[in-house]
Amino acid sequence: MDLRQLNYFITIVEEGQITKAAKKLHMAQPPLSHQLKMMEEELNCKLFDRNGKSLELTESGKILYKKGKVLLSNFEDTITEIKEVGGGLKGVLSIGADQTCLSYLPEKISIMREKYPNLCFKIIEGDTLFLTESLLHKEIDIAILQQPIEDENFLSLGLATEEFVLATPEQWGLESPILMEDLKDIPFLSFYRHRNCSTFRFITDEFKRHGFEPNIICECIDIAMVSSLISEGIGVTILPKTSLDKFSSKGIKIIEFSNCSIQSKATIIWPKERYLAKHAMNFLELFT
CATH class of the missing domain: 1.10.10.10 (Winged helix-like DNA-binding domain superfamily/Winged helix DNA-binding domain)
Structure with missing residues (x-):
């Protein structure tokens, strides 16, 4: 055979x-x-x-x-x-990313394009489950997730931690900083793909730690749409500050928390038992 x-x-x-x-x-x-x-x-x-x-x-x-x-x-x-080995780098670097981590990519891809002009890129958005399965099926080379995962099939590189902030309609005139308790009756917009999402869980756990559950009035998997809803005065959401970098901030006011303990702990992961191509290794080096 x-x-x-x-x-x-x-x-x-x-x-x-x-x-x-x-x-x-x-x-x-x-x-x-x-x-x-x-x-x-x-x-x-x-x-x-x-x-x-x-x-x-x-x-x-x-x-x-x-x-x-x-x-x-x-x-x-x-x-x-x-x-x-010994050849020039070309081909396609496939990167998977959580929606809240897409803002990490533009600058790094720009640098890669300058160094390796023959390299092309494919960006796939998805939640943790989708991205880990895509890695194991060789559909993407690496993935950037919002939180670390405990899975022996992957190696990882942690990125700098970042505070979560509250994105609010500018016309509401809310003051910064704000207490978590002040969100008790405020309409909340959830952009997480499903309620089993790790990011959704630790945000709702933070609400529960302060004695209440969020008043979720809308669930939407697209941050751009949630951003538009906020600017129209529909509600608020919690997310890493840099997550809004790729969208228009018109009509949106970013407010910091005075008593919120959760942090963004973005992590790059890749399969442990698989050869990591040179272009993926060079991309990882940009974060170290």
């Missing part, structure tokens, strides 16, 4: 049908079926239980799929590393 056949097998598993796998591999179905038959004969075992058009992995097939994914991944990493 060679890597080509292993790739055929993994594609069949992930597509669920030989027909779909053949289409993805840009080959005809009969030769792909023949390759699968040759693999089963060589291994002297069935890799799939066939039920009409559907395929289900046997126990042997499950082992081959799990181990084969690791083998192909390591092989791809090896080829990438070899190609980069």
